[in-house]
Amino acid sequence: MTDVLDSLSLHSAPPALRTGPLADAQAQLATAIAALGYEPGLHQLLASPRREMTVSIPLRRDDGSVEVLTGHRVQHNFSRGPAKGGLRYSPTVDLDEVRALAMWMTWKCALLDVPYGGAKGGITIDPRRYSPDELQRVTRRYTTEILPIIGPDKDIPAPDVGTDEQTMAWMMDTYSVSSGYTVPGVVTGKPVSLGGSLGRASATSAGVVHIALAALEHRGLKRSASTAAVQGFGKVGADAALFLTEAGVKVVAVSDQYGGVHHPGGLDIRALQDHVATTGSVVGFPESEALGGEELLVLDVDLLIPAAVEGTLTGANAHHVRAKVVVEGANGPTTSEADRILTEAGVLVVPDILANAGGVIVSYFEWVQSNQAYWWTHAEVDARLETRMLQAWNRLLDVAATRQLTLREAATVTAVERVADAHRTRGLYP
Known part of the structure; x- marks a missing residue:
């Protein structure tokens, strides 16, 4: 190797x-x-990567000053279909990060047997420091710059860190204005009023929880007697914590970029969501103890869900992880060294390319609905999502057992084999 x-x-x-x-x-x-x-x-x-584009994004700020931002779009592979992947706004975005995320999207789509290749986009920006009008101008200029390489049959963006359904609405409108007609299939994760799918906003969280419950059962842990900690209380972590609680799992700790909170008896997640909506952070939530971000990762819980950003479980802290099951809600939260340490310690690590694939599955559903102009009910979307996630989970267990691999190795082997088979079948041109 x-x-x-x-x-x-x-x-x-x-x-x-x-x-x-x-x-x-x-x-x-x-x-x-x-x-x-x-x-x-x-x-x-x-x-x-099959194609990369880096663009300059000149922005006129609200005060009249001009700032130039940098954006990227990487299309890693499209042997199995058009490229698919999110768009993130973060001050840490760089080309190598986008390359990695695009590659993981390729494997994720292949593993879940969704007919897409992988892509990812990003702009190096802290969206908290910009007004909604400024973010709209950034989004529309970025969309215009990458217009030649996106489209419903080329590359379909979706929300990611720092972006949301409003961002997708701006992208769709910009693309549609350029085309001269409305093209709802150019993005997914857009508002339902513009052709978005019911269930898309919480799909990643729902998928994480379907897999988390299956992983607990696989380890012989009853959900009603299990405890969990969730790192990250954004669009994935917040709903994942809520869905876990509704399923009977006791969520004892959560954290965000500002800090964490802990309650051994279990947190009231709905009340915590209200607190975050009012204050902007989980910090200071009543009837809880303050917790450092690193402390959450090493709590004595049954289930740990890292749902923040990549690289949070590392060689420096993995030795101290006491969770029996780690389900990756974020993309790439576990470094290679941490993965090895956790595996040697007997921790079951469910890789991101399966665990957080709910978003791309329902994005696929949304794309299908947009192309057919036929809309499914929320119950239909939820049922189809659960079926796809659990089918992939069971296949993954079979491959891991047959080939004597970890779940991450089995997932990547399965996905890579599918992409390679598609490439070989299509042949090399010219």
């Missing part, structure tokens, strides 16, 4: 020097390539 990985001159830096999400994504791919016995040429093709 090392010889194959070292033979690739990916993005200039030697393998020993690459760190961060892209290094983790490449390491996971290399492990799958070794297990499948693929040749270096196919490895290089699967490791390299």
Whole structure:
């Protein structure tokens, strides 16, 4: 495996020097390539993005000053269909992060047998420091810049960190104005009033919880007697915590970027959501103890859901994790070193490309509905989502047992094999 990985001159830096999400994504791919016995040429093709675009985004601020931001869109692979992936607004966005996220989207879509390839976009911006009007101007200019490479049959963006259904509405409108007619299928995760799907807003959270409950059962843990901690109380973590509580799991701790709260008897998640809506943070929630962000990761709970950002479980803290099951709500929250440590400690880690795939599944449902102009009920969406998630979970368990792999290795091997098969069937052009 090392010889194959070292033979690739990916993005200039030697393998020993690459760190961060892209290094983790490449390491996971290399492990799958070794297990499948693929040749270096196919490895290089699967490791390299098919298309990348970096754009400058000039913004006139509300005070009249001009600022230039940087945006990216990476299309990792489209052997199995049009590219699909979110758009994030974050001050930490850089090209390597977007490359990693696009690759993970390829494997996620393949693992769930959704007919997409993987893509991702991002703008280096802290959306909290900009007005709604400024964010609209940023979104519309970014959309205009990447217009040639997106479309309902090319690449379909969706919300991610720092973006929401309003962002998607602006993107859809900008694309539609350029086309001369309304094109609802160019994005997913848009408002229901503009052709969005019922159930899309909470789909990622719902998928995380379907898998979390199945993983607890797999480990012989009853949900009614289980405890959980959720890192991240945003669009994924907040609803995941609520759905876990409704399923009978006691959520004893949650955190956000400002801090965390803990209550051994279980937190009132609905009251906590109201508190966050009023104050902007979980910090200071009544009838709870303050908790540091790192402290939440090492609490003595049955289930840990890292649902914030990538790289939060690392070699520095993984030795101290006491959860029996880790279900990745965020993309890439566990580094390769932490993954090894947790596996050796007997912790069941359910990888992100399965655990948080609910969003892309319902995005696919939304895309289908938009293209057919036929809308499903909320109950239909929820039932189809649960079926797809649990089918993928059961297949993953079978592959892991048959090939003697961890769940992450089994997931990546399954996904990579499907993408490689599609590529080989299509052939190399010219």
